């Protein structure tokens with residue numbers, strides 16, 4: 227075989243018939259006998275179909291990596307633009323202290339002496355910086371316009387949305403108490419009551435020896451059975467939590483509060499609602515209050531401030547009818563309707579747009595982002611040594627956590643910090659099963675679900691909410707939660723821990739475990755919890771946020787560990803983990 231002798235000659239410009247000669251690119255010989263490479267354009271990228279054909283379908287074409295590809299399928303949360311987040315950040319950076327808020331002196335005093343007593347270097351959190359001045363302010367411009375047209379004060383509506391454990395309770399409670407105290411001065415009914423009281427005192431002094439009973443004891447206080455502010459929360463445990471904080475503040479601010487839930491008997495509930503000394507702030511669950519308002523509509527006749535805490539729950543399908551009833555019945559007297567939530571699910575977003583189009587949204591810059599100080603580790607339960615045994619993987623993970631606590635104070639179980647671990651499962655029935663198994667493996671575990679008696683729920687949870695001494699956290703010095711993967715209780719992705727669950731006779735000291743469902747994921751201030759185990763992969767990013775939000779509260783560090791088996795959405799877990807690592811808002 228020899229080359230053509232014409233190979234080095236320039237090509238003829240035209241054919242013998244006079245037609246221009248062009249190199250035919252689609253001929254099988256088009257690329258042959260060229261003196262130079264003659265590359266006229268960039269090679270065309272192969273189509274997905276071509277790649278598939280050439281690899282016989284084995285190799286998948288590589289796509290440009292799209293953030294949250296799997297999460298886009300579920301897209302549970304309403305988006306907040308990054309522009310909006312940046313401008314809020316700039317705005318709240320100007321507030322540095324609680325003194326910057328025009329709160330009444332007694333309300334301001336109650337922060338350091340009651341609500342956050344024992345803490346040093348107190349500064350308001352982002353949601354407090356954002357919400358307190360707005361809630362304290364007069365009406366919004368739109369409301370003002372409407373009220374001046376109708377001659378009636380229009381109801382203001384707010385949505386406070388901020389990360390879990392970021393101090394939302396104080397963000398609404400302080401301005402509401404401030405408003406109640408200011409309104410007291412203007413209240414003519416109360417003024418009349420005060421006058422009667424003074425006259426009564428005078429009369430008593432004059433007739434010192436008179437035997438007649440004091441007439442005032444029969445006159446109920448104007449607020450008896452007609453509170454001015456109502457706080458709705460989803461569970462009786464939260465009634466206790468918010469109620470306790472409210473009571474603390476009442477020592478300095480001087481107002482009457484009452485908490486009611488199904489944890490109390492009918493008699494206690496009646497006594498609290500209809501105390502002759504009156505009630506200013508009522509904390510309740512929606513179902514209970516809605517049913518009381520059926521028989522006694524007057525109960526909602528005087529409410530000026532209605533707070534729907536955990537609004538994403540209270541306006542979902544199970545609670546919405548009761549919550550809406552209360553909103554409707556309170557509306558005639560309402561001055562402020564305040565919704566509060568750690569997430570804005572898309573369903574809540576569209577409900578609010580329809581029902582409360584004028585609602586003002588006060589959203590913090592990090593909404594929907596799980597703080598970076600909370601790490602997420604993944605345990606693949608399909609791998610050795612678990613081979614698909616999830617419950618064993620859970621017990622082993624807890625042993626790793628507990629042993630790390632013991633290692634920090636070797637030989638001194640008194641001094642070793644007690645580790646509190648929350649385990650979240652998706653189904654209520656599973657709580658008992660997992661708790662029993664953990665107990666059989668020497669772990670102190672309890673189950674908490676809707677069937678747990680109310681009294682026991684509070685007792686159980688209190689071990690996870692109390693932290694002594696209460697202090698502003700020093701996150702950087704928390705060596706027990708070092709971010710390094712060499713930490714002895716850290717179970718990184720795809721690395722099975724070296725130990726397998728020990729025999730049952732062994733007991734894991736200094737570790738308390740609570741196995742629960744979503745019931746324990748909403749609002750409970752589990753300050754003492756550093757570890758959250760997601761036994762089941764949560765159904766949505768909303769659940770991821772709430773469950774992981776039980777750790778890493780108020781600047782503390784925490785660790786989440788998710789157990790994934792072959793039926794779980796690994797892509798979703800991977801994206802949540804990546805999002806957390808980058809500090810991105812989930813979708």
Ligand SMILES: Nc1ncnc2c1ncn2[C@@H]1O[C@H](COP(=O)(O)OP(=O)(O)OP(=O)(O)O)[C@@H](O)[C@H]1O
Nearest residue numbers: 349350351390391392393394395396568749751780
């Ligand atoms: N300014 C502050 N500085 C330090 N700690 C604070 C401050 N404000 C509130 N806290 C504390 O932060 C903890 C969490 O507060 P809170 O329960 O109100 O959070 P949250 O935002 O309602 O959380 P969740 O969304 O889970 O319900 C509480 O223990 C509270 O005492």
